[in-house]
Amino acid sequence: MKVYNKKEDIRKAIAEFKSDGLSLGLVPTMGALHEGHLDLIKKACRENDKVAVSIFVNPTQFNNVDDLEKYPRTIEADLSVLSDLKTDAVLVYAPEVDDIYEGQTISELFDFDGLEYEMEGKFRPGHFDGVGTVVKRLFNIIEPDKAYFGEKDFQQLAIIKKLVKKQNIPVTVIGCPIFREPNGLAMSSRNLRLSPEHKKAAPFIYDILKKAKAQFGTISVENIKDWVVQQFAEEALLQLEYFVIADAETLKPTKQIEPKKAYRAFIAVYADEIRLIDNIALN
Numbered sequence: 001m002k003v004y005n006k007k008e009d010i011r012k013a014i015a016e017f018k019s020d021g022l023s024l025g026l027v028p029t030m031g032a033l034h035e036g037h038l039d040l041i042k043k044a045c046r047e048n049d050k051v052a053v054s055i056f057v058n059p060t061q062f063n064n065v066d067d068l069e070k071y072p073r074t075i076e077a078d079l080s081v082l083s084d085l086k087t088d089a090v091l092v093y094a095p096e097v098d099d100i101y102e103g104q105t106i107s108e109l110f111d112f113d114g115l116e117y118e119m120e121g122k123f124r125p126g127h128f129d130g131v132g133t134v135v136k137r138l139f140n141i142i143e144p145d146k147a148y149f150g151e152k153d154f155q156q157l158a159i160i161k162k163l164v165k166k167q168n169i170p171v172t173v174i175g176c177p178i179f180r181e182p183n184g185l186a187m188s189s190r191n192l193r194l195s196p197e198h199k200k201a202a203p204f205i206y207d208i209l210k211k212a213k214a215q216f217g218t219i220s221v222e223n224i225k226d227w228v229v230q231q232f233a234e235e236a237l238l239q240l241e242y243f244v245i246a247d248a249e250t251l252k253p254t255k256q257i258e259p260k261k262a263y264r265a266f267i268a269v270y271a272d273e274i275r276l277i278d279n280i281a282l283n
């Protein structure tokens, strides 16, 4: 495993093996690597000759300064986990802010055909412009054949697919199923910040998603939402921010279920000051 901090250096290394016809996958991360990331990286290693893993806490996608400051940064542990994979297929790109932003740490403004206004977009204004900006730059620097993203951030995945399509970026975007703790909690770097009691309470989020799914199609969408709100009202350690049942394609909230359409439930919850999101396919 080799670590690069400068885009020129990783580009040089990539150019060399690309000239030998080798394929390249990219797994973009913000570090604090967990099993979910490793799952993406292992899949990328199976499907490509070389895999670039970027580790970069992207300032432009944080709409809350406190969240950016407290985001876990565990580069030493991350590099040790990656070197434990014992493969020389992996290249790590761990840049400083200026290597990506060149002194202008601001977002490009995107039109994602409305995907950006739902759910996370409503509660985290500017977030998806920040994500779009950094992912586009990573695609430009690394020029991967395939790029891997987890479905925990399902809306992000939809937005990146839209970015690639609208801007004709020659990369195949691959979404991977959510990786969960044995107790059901979706793996997230933010879980590291949970207090022991909040960590114990947090699996409730996936329990509720599963129970909402069981009710889908048997009672109205409105009634499922009311039921979820009521469940969280009784759980003192977790505050519900939103629960939305949406069309899995357009991400538009739905009231009426139509046959042949795919739906998904999306949820955001605060466990103290830590914001957790999750989602589930309903049909």
Ligand code: PAF
Pocket (backbone or CB within 6 Å): 028, 029, 030, 056, 058, 061, 131, 134, 135, 153, 156
């Ligand atoms: O999902 C993440 O960790 C980030 O949003 C990403 C895709 C690495 C962009 O900073």
